[in-house]
Amino acid sequence: MAATKLDGRGVGAAVGAYAIWGLFPAFWPMLAPAVPVEVLAHRIAWTAVLMVVVISLARGWPELRALAPRGWAMVAAAGVLITINWGLYIYAVFDGQVVEAALGYFMSPLVSVLLGVLVLRERLNRVQWAAVALGIAAVVVIAIENGRPPWIALTLAASFGTYGLIKRTVPLSATGSVTAEGLVLGPIAVAVIVWFQVAGAGTMVGHGPVHLLLLIAAGPVTAIPLLLYGVAARRVPLSTIGVLMYLNPILQFVWGVFVVHEAMPATRWIGFALVWVALTVFTVDLIHTNRSARRETATLATTPT
Numbered sequence: 206m207a208a209t210k211l212d213g214r215g216v217g218a219a220v221g222a223y224a225i226w227g228l229f230p231a232f233w234p235m236l237a238p239a240v241p242v243e244v245l246a247h248r249i250a251w252t253a254v255l256m257v258v259v260i261s262l263a264r265g266w267p268e269l270r271a272l273a274p275r276g277w278a279m280v281a282a283a284g285v286l287i288t289i290n291w292g293l294y295i296y297a298v299f300d301g302q303v304v305e306a307a308l309g310y311f312m313s314p315l316v317s318v319l320l321g322v323l324v325l326r327e328r329l330n331r332v333q334w335a336a337v338a339l340g341i342a343a344v345v346v347i348a349i350e351n352g353r354p355p356w357i358a359l360t361l362a363a364s365f366g367t368y369g370l371i372k373r374t375v376p377l378s379a380t381g382s383v384t385a386e387g388l389v390l391g392p393i394a395v396a397v398i399v400w401f402q403v404a405g406a407g408t409m410v411g412h413g414p415v416h417l418l419l420l421i422a423a424g425p426v427t428a429i430p431l432l433l434y435g436v437a438a439r440r441v442p443l444s445t446i447g448v449l450m451y452l453n454p455i456l457q458f459v460w461g462v463f464v465v466h467e468a469m470p471a472t473r474w475i476g477f478a479l480v481w482v483a484l485t486v487f488t489v490d491l492i493h494t495n496r497s498a499r500r501e502t503a504t505l506a507t508t509p510t
Contacts, residue, residue, distance in 0.1 A: 215440025219449045225426070227456025230303045232426060233295050236419055239263035239297045239408040242491055243401050244423065247409075248291060249394035251424025253387030259386045259428070268381045269388075277385070284386040286368040291363055298356050300404075304469065308347070309361030311480050314368035314487060315340040324370060332490040339483035344477045350472035378433030378466035399420045427499030470482065 231433040236244045260266060272280075315337055321327035329337070348354045349478060375382055401407030437446060458477075461467045 212440040215437050216445065216449070218433040219437035219446060220436060220452065221440055222430040223449055224456065225430040225433075226453040228458045228460070229294070230298050230306075230457055231449040233298045236416075236423070237299075238412070239413075239416075239420065240406075241292065241299050243407060244420075245288070245292045246394040246397035246401070247420045248295075248423040248427055249288065249387070249390045250398060251382075251421050252427040253394070255390030255424045255428045256380070256384040256387045257393075259432070260380055263380060265378070265381050265384070265447050268377060269385055271379065272375075272385065276375055276377070278388070279371055280377075280382070280385045281389050283368055283371045283375065283382075286364045286371065286392045287386065288390060290364040290368065293357060293360055293364070297361075298506035301355055301465065301467060303356050303457055304466060305357045306361060306465045307454040307457035307461060308355060308477065309482065310365070310457065311451070311477075311484060312340060312344075312358060312362040314450070315483060316362040317369060317469050318487070319368050320366050330488060330490070335488070336483040339479050339486065343479035343483065345412065346479060347473060347476035350470060350476065380432065380436065383431050384398075413482075448492070449485065451488075468500035 233244060236247075237248070260269070270443075294306055316499065318329065318333060318337060322329060344355065344359070351384065372382060375385075377385060398407065402409060409417060437449075441449075462469055
């Protein structure tokens with residue numbers, strides 16, 4: 206059977222989304238002297254403003270008006286989780302812990318698999334269990350090296366994995382979902398920005414037009430990769446998305462090690478190596494499973510009834 210031709214625009218959109226996410230460690234420090242909480246508030250507020258414009262142009266408001274109260278509750282829960290994820294990531298970048306943040310995003314697929322087992326009662330095959338076991342071993346090795354568990358990495362992976370799990374229950378398009386989260390979180394973010402300014406700790410004014418523009422840019426810098434990912438998810442097979450997603454933590458890892466020169470003792474290298482082996486095993490199994498499923502579907506489609 207001939208291989209399925211990949212959608213070039215979809216792959217380009219996926220690469221663009223993951224590359225932007227992977228280069229976030231270069232952007233957030235540019236917003237100093239704003240502290241991480243203020244940066245987070247601006248990120249949420251300006252993303253909400255931009256998404257309101259986008260959904261208005263796309264005439265997508267009927268989709269949000271039709272969302273049931275339970276759906277809005279799920280949106281609110283997802284919003285809390287992504288706020289935790291974004292806030293902790295910004296803190297990690299400001300605190301010089303980009304490598305540990307990258308570890309969190311390397312671990313996200315494995316955490317998602319575990320959540321599928323624990324919450325959705327999904328079953329794993331032996332290869333997937335082996336990948337999970339290697340991931341757990343990596344956490345133990347890094348915890349021994351750190352003298353503590355890698356809490357930033359674990360929290361980033363858990364919050365992002367749970368966020369994705371909840372998003373599966375919300376009957377909204379990618380644009381509608383991000384906009385809905387903005388509508389829930391935006392007013393709180395604006396209140397935080399106002400509080401910072403009233404308390405005299407805000408940086409929105411008094412630091413020049415360039416700094417203000419950078420704060421505003423946190424909106425499109427956040428929204429653009431989300432929209433690109435939405436395009437990719439509709440055009441690109443899951444197995445391809447599963448491979449391309451590692452571009453994000455790879456770029457973060459490279460930035461942390463080779464640009465800002467974070468410490469990488471031998472034990473930490475071993476821990477990362479275990480994670481990379483786990484992800485290789487997991488990804489190969491994912492590709493094999495998807496190919497087998499496509500072959501089976503094609504066989505059924507060509508079998509006379």
